[in-house]
Amino acid sequence: MKIGEFARKLGVSTDTLRYYEKHGLLTPSSRSQSGYRIYTDTDIKQMSFILRAKNVGFSLSEIKELLQIKIHKDQHSCHEVKEMTLQKRDLVAQRIEELTRFYDSLSLLAKKCCGGEEPAENCSILTTLEDIDGLTH
Amino acid sequence: MKIGEFARKLGVSTDTLRYYEKHGLLTPSSRSQSGYRIYTDTDIKQMSFILRAKNVGFSLSEIKELLQIKIHKDQHSCHEVKEMTLQKRDLVAQRIEELTRFYDSLSLLAKKCCGGEEPAENCSILTTLEDIDGLTH
DNA sequence: CTTGACCTTAGGGTGTACTCCAAGGTTTAT
DNA sequence: ATAAACCTTGGAGTACACCCTAAGGTCAAG
Numbered sequence: 001m002k003i004g005e006f007a008r009k010l011g012v013s014t015d016t017l018r019y020y021e022k023h024g025l026l027t028p029s030s031r032s033q034s035g036y037r038i039y040t041d042t043d044i045k046q047m048s049f050i051l052r053a054k055n056v057g058f059s060l061s062e063i064k065e066l067l068q069i070k071i072h073k074d075q076h077s078c079h080e081v082k083e084m085t086l087q088k089r090d091l092v093a094q095r096i097e098e099l100t101r102f103y104d105s106l107s108l109l110a111k112k113c114c115g116g117e118e119p120a121e122n123c124s125i126l127t128t129l130e131d132i133d134g135l136t137h
Numbered sequence: 138m139k140i141g142e143f144a145r146k147l148g149v150s151t152d153t154l155r156y157y158e159k160h161g162l163l164t165p166s167s168r169s170q171s172g173y174r175i176y177t178d179t180d181i182k183q184m185s186f187i188l189r190a191k192n193v194g195f196s197l198s199e200i201k202e203l204l205q206i207k208i209h210k211d212q213h214s215c216h217e218v219k220e221m222t223l224q225k226r227d228l229v230a231q232r233i234e235e236l237t238r239f240y241d242s243l244s245l246l247a248k249k250c251c252g253g254e255e256p257a258e259n260c261s262i263l264t265t266l267e268d269i270d271g272l273t274h
Numbered sequence: 275c276t277t278g279a280c281c282t283t284a285g286g287g288t289g290t291a292c293t294c295c296a297a298g299g300t301t302t303a304t
Numbered sequence: 305a306t307a308a309a310c311c312t313t314g315g316a317g318t319a320c321a322c323c324c325t326a327a328g329g330t331c332a333a334g
Contacts, residue, residue: 057194089243
């Protein structure tokens, strides 16, 4: 499919797709005789991956590194690829841990809060964070 | 403490601290007679919160919103604060879910990989993602 | 065969989050 | 008392991730 249809399907602009191509994140599978970009189902998968990664806070250069694991598969040894993968996985695990602390903080905050119409005296995220910090650190 | 010591303690630049103050994320507790910014332990807690939030992918304006929960505590009802808190919590839960999928993908990738010195033929993050997508969607 | 909806590249503009001066005031040590 | 090491504001510059416009080429429908 051409860039317009692909963009609509993925919910991004054509500008974004050209930008990603320029920066080595997603090169369309081929070009038509007239030079139009042609995207395929494989491109949809890769783009979905990029968007999910972006959504959880990875920068484009970090995402590029993740995609390098694929690109490097012929040029690098299994050992190197495995190391890089595990390193990235640890980073993801750290972020999950931090987010879990945020989740706990917000849960505690909501629980503490009566939910009524009176002024929210005890509703301080910082107070709650101090409690959480006290418990987990 | 003054801005330099505070910055060193938190591992950020003084420019960043002045930027955060300007944009309403962290206002130092007080100023000295000569106009120097004076930071306290409370500021350390708030700054740590900001840095952790940033680290897990929140933008500065999102972080500001989180901090508003504190600021609004006297001006808004418990009900409003609770709603906002739960909404933010759901957002965090979604990110945790996505990150967990990334973690699983990277784990599967590492597991598939023999880790030896030969070219990494089967080490494609996309192949693995397809597997994961097939299993979880 | 031309209108309209698509596509191309090149290049400029925007918002976010810093980062780096410049010009000057303050504090501390010798 | 003066140099070094801090601090102040204001404003300019940078990197990232787009977003928009201009000027022109492509293509299917009427």
